[in-house]
Amino acid sequence: xxxxxxxxxLKEFVSGEPGQLTGFxxxxxxxxxxxxxxxxxxxQALLRKMQEEGSNNQTNKNADHFGALVHHLSxxxxxxxxxxxxxxxxxxxxxxxxxxxxxxxxxAVKEKLSISENEYFGKHSSNLQSxxxxxxxxxxxxxxxxxxxxxxxxxLEEIGxxxxxxxxxxxxxxxxLFLKRIDAESFISQGKMEELxx
Amino acid sequence: MExxxxxxxxxxxxTTDADLLKRSWRNEKAAPExxxxxxxxxxxxxxxIQLMEETVEELIANDEDPLTVSLxxxxxxxxxxxxxxxxxxxxxxIEKFMFHIxxxxxxxxxxxxxxxxxxxxxxxxxxxxxxQSVLSxxxxxxxxxxxxxxxxxxxxxxxFFYLNCTYIQICMFANNLISMFS
Amino acid sequence: xxxxxxxxxxxxxxxxxxxxxxxxxxxxxxxxxxxPLSLICGDFGPFQPQIPTQVPIWLAVALKKRGKCTIRPxxxxxxxxxxxxxxAERDSASSFEALPFHYVEISRLLFDHARDDVPxxxxxxxxxxxxKDVRFHKIGTGLEKLSSRTYAMKLNLSAMEVNVxxxxxxxxxxxxxxxxxxEIIQESQxxxxxxxxxxxxxxxxxxxx
Numbered sequence: 376x377x378x379x380x381x382x383x384x385l386k387e388f389v390s391g392e393p394g395q396l397t398g399f400x401x402x403x404x405x406x407x408x409x410x411x412x413x414x415x416x417x418x419q420a421l422l423r424k425m426q427e428e429g430s431n432n433q434t435n436k437n438a439d440h441f442g443a444l445v446h447h448l449s450x451x452x453x454x455x456x457x458x459x460x461x462x463x464x465x466x467x468x469x470x471x472x473x474x475x476x477x478x479x480x481x482x483a484v485k486e487k488l489s490i491s492e493n494e495y496f497g498k499h500s501s502n503l504q505s506x507x508x509x510x511x512x513x514x515x516x517x518x519x520x521x522x523x524x525x526x527x528x529x530x531l532e533e534i535g536x537x538x539x540x541x542x543x544x545x546x547x548x549x550x551x552l553f554l555k556r557i558d559a560e561s562f563i564s565q566g567k568m569e570e571l572x573x
Numbered sequence: 574m575e576x577x578x579x580x581x582x583x584x585x586x587x588t589t590d591a592d593l594l595k596r597s598w599r600n601e602k603a604a605p606e607x608x609x610x611x612x613x614x615x616x617x618x619x620x621x622i623q624l625m626e627e628t629v630e631e632l633i634a635n636d637e638d639p640l641t642v643s644l645x646x647x648x649x650x651x652x653x654x655x656x657x658x659x660x661x662x663x664x665x666x667i668e669k670f671m672f673h674i675x676x677x678x679x680x681x682x683x684x685x686x687x688x689x690x691x692x693x694x695x696x697x698x699x700x701x702x703x704x705q706s707v708l709s710x711x712x713x714x715x716x717x718x719x720x721x722x723x724x725x726x727x728x729x730x731x732x733f734f735y736l737n738c739t740y741i742q743i744c745m746f747a748n749n750l751i752s753m754f755s
Numbered sequence: 756x757x758x759x760x761x762x763x764x765x766x767x768x769x770x771x772x773x774x775x776x777x778x779x780x781x782x783x784x785x786x787x788x789x790x791p792l793s794l795i796c797g798d799f800g801p802f803q804p805q806i807p808t809q810v811p812i813w814l815a816v817a818l819k820k821r822g823k824c825t826i827r828p829x830x831x832x833x834x835x836x837x838x839x840x841x842x843a844e845r846d847s848a849s850s851f852e853a854l855p856f857h858y859v860e861i862s863r864l865l866f867d868h869a870r871d872d873v874p875x876x877x878x879x880x881x882x883x884x885x886x887k888d889v890r891f892h893k894i895g896t897g898l899e900k901l902s903s904r905t906y907a908m909k910l911n912l913s914a915m916e917v918n919v920x921x922x923x924x925x926x927x928x929x930x931x932x933x934x935x936x937x938e939i940i941q942e943s944q945x946x947x948x949x950x951x952x953x954x955x956x957x958x959x960x961x962x963x964x
Contacts, residue, residue: 408710415712454715457707465699469668473661495702502698506664506691512619514664517657520774521650523817525643541639553821572867591796595778603766603921621795641789644817648794651813654774 377414377449381407381456388463396467399489404457411453418446461492468492472500473515525553527571534567591652594618598659607666607674610685611659618656625649667692671699767918775914776860777813782827785818812861816868826869831855832862834875837882844889859887859915894920 384403391397421443468488471480477497488496507514534546539558546552546562551571562568597611629645667674667684671692674680684692700718708716767775778796784807791800792814799810807827810818818824830836831854840854855861862883870876894916912920 411711411715450712450715454707454711457711458703458718461703461706465702466669489706491702491705494705495698498698498701499695502691502694503664505694506687509687509690510660512657512660514657514661517654519768519770521647521654523647523813523820524650525820527820589795589797595775599775602771605925618795625795638789640821640823641792644792644814645794647813647817648792648796651774652795 377410377445378452378456380410381453381460384460385456388460394467394470396464396484396487398487399464399492401489404460407453407457411450414446414450414453418443418450421446464492465495468496469499471496472503476500476504522556524555524557526556526559528552528554528559528563528568529571530562530568532567534562590614590617590621591655594652594655594659598655598662601659601662607663607670607680607683609683610663610688612685615656615659618652622649622652622656625652663688664691668695671696766921767914772857772914772918773860773864776857776864777816778811779855779857779861780809781812781815781829781861782807782809783815783818783824784827785824787823789823812864816864819869819872826865826872828865828869828873828879829855829861831858832865832873832879834878834882837879837886841882841886841889844886844893854886854913857914858883859913890916891919898924 380403384400384407387397387400421439425439477500480496485493530546530548530550533548536543536545540555544552544554559568563570593614597614601608625645626649629642632642632645667688674692675696703718708718784805785802786804788804789800789802791798796811799814800808802808815824815826819826865873866876866880873879898920
């Protein structure tokens with residue numbers, strides 16, 4: 376049935392995780408294009424036939440007329456589906472540009488993109504970069520509202536004197552201190568400190 | 574300030590640039606359509622941030638107590654977040670509705686010069702991508718990205734554009750309603 | 756884009772709502788001297804021991820975390836006042852009692868950072884939970900009455916409540932639109948030109964050095 380393959384592409388897109396891409400389905404995509412090529416051949420043949428027979432398609436709506444219409448509608452529908460497939464994927468690719476620079480794109484993501492998508496990602500992310508450059512402001516940071524950069528921690532193990540980003544601190548066991556979150560995080564994950572909440 | 578009444582004090586507090594910026598950010602986040610770019614407000618906010626950053630450097634140089642310094646720094650961080658998020662929200666709307674914004678003169682006029690440049694380039698890039706991926710592979714008479722086929726009378730961007738349009742319009746309506754809540 | 760709100764979902768993420776609530780003013784009692792602060796968001800202080808003063812919640816919490824002040828919970832955060840609110844909410848099926856727009860976020864911030872400054876904190880906390888539940892139930896019932904004829908609803912909703920129902924209301928109206936004639940849309944397009952924009956009345960504060 377005409378149009379079925381194309382809708383399969385869209386179903387595949389919709390069933391994926393939102394914001395995630397599955398591999399570009401070159402195979403089914405090519406089959407839909409093939410269907411379109413078939414449609415246009417039939418359509419042209421029918422139009423030619425109607426012309427030769429001199430039938431006026433305003434007054435005389437015969438089987439050929441409706442046959443041509445079916446091929447036209449199939450083409451239009453396939454086009455919508457293909458456009459929707461590529462466009463919706465392009466939206467996901469736009470979002471990627473906010474978090475990853477083109478050069479840093481992991482191979483696992485890269486192989487899911489078609490050649491044109493890959494190119495589009497590169498262009499779009501450099502467009503974004505050049506906007507930020509014009510403004511002299513990096514918009515790819517501060518994605519969530521800022522919190523107090525300092526947290527209260529208790530030292531659980533004797534660590535000793537350490538050079539931190541803003542101070543030299545003596546991290547003696549049991550002491551309670553205010554440290555920058557970024558400085559404290561590695562100690563906390565190693566179990567050498569705990570964060571205190573009120 | 575002591576001589577002024579409470580009302581005056583309130584007015585003064587509620588019209589700082591920080592407040593105006595917060596209001597613009599909030600409106601931009603809640604509205605589905607793109608709003609007028611707040612050009613001079615953005616300019617002034619950036620100047621204030623820069624001045625404050627210089628102030629903080631001076632405080633550090635003068636060995637000011639670290640608590641005061643971190644309070645100033647937190648204030649700067651909050652303003653920077655608002656500014657970045659405001660600009661980011663706008664760019665994301667442009668990404669989403671670029672064809673629609675380009676077509677509607679009143680919407681286009683709401684963009685800053687840099688945003689217009691970004692939008693133009695985005696449209697160019699997406700058009701090229703759609704052409705390479707889909708349109709060039711279709712029969713001649715079906716290759717427009719603005720119409721379904723040469724015989725279509727109405728402009729039609731395909732399914733995605735139709736959905737976006739409906740969404741924008743209905744949200745403009747809904748947003749008027751929602752704004753009564755907040 | 757984790758943490759960022761989805762353009763088609765809720766307008767504000769939970770973190771963003773909290774950020775907004777942090778700008779609400781609250782009274783603190785400092786226990787040390789700090790010079791006046793001239794911040795971008797306003798002038799605060801001078802801070803003197805035992806002299807109450809008003810500051811934004813983010814500043815109050817920062818001082819509190821460092822043990823430099825106690826926070827005075829707002830009047831509505833007392834067992835007495837909240838009991839009244841809860842009773843009134845239960846008595847009336849449709850109206851909503853006036854609580855601050857950010858009552859959910861403000862109370863959470865104080866529970867997290869200034870628990871020892873809130874008298875009868877467990878009671879206060881459970882009252883607020885109850886009020887939240889009653890109100891959500893009412894909103895749910897109210898939304899069932901939403902129709903294509905709904906042009907406005909006037910309720911005392913809080914920030915979080917508005918945020919929760921916003922996508923639902925826009926979504927419902929979208930569906931109503933698909934099912935009805937396009938007149939509504941034309942009206943909304945006309946509406947668009949009258950939409951008030953943020954008033955930018957120029958700088959009120961002198962830039963300082």
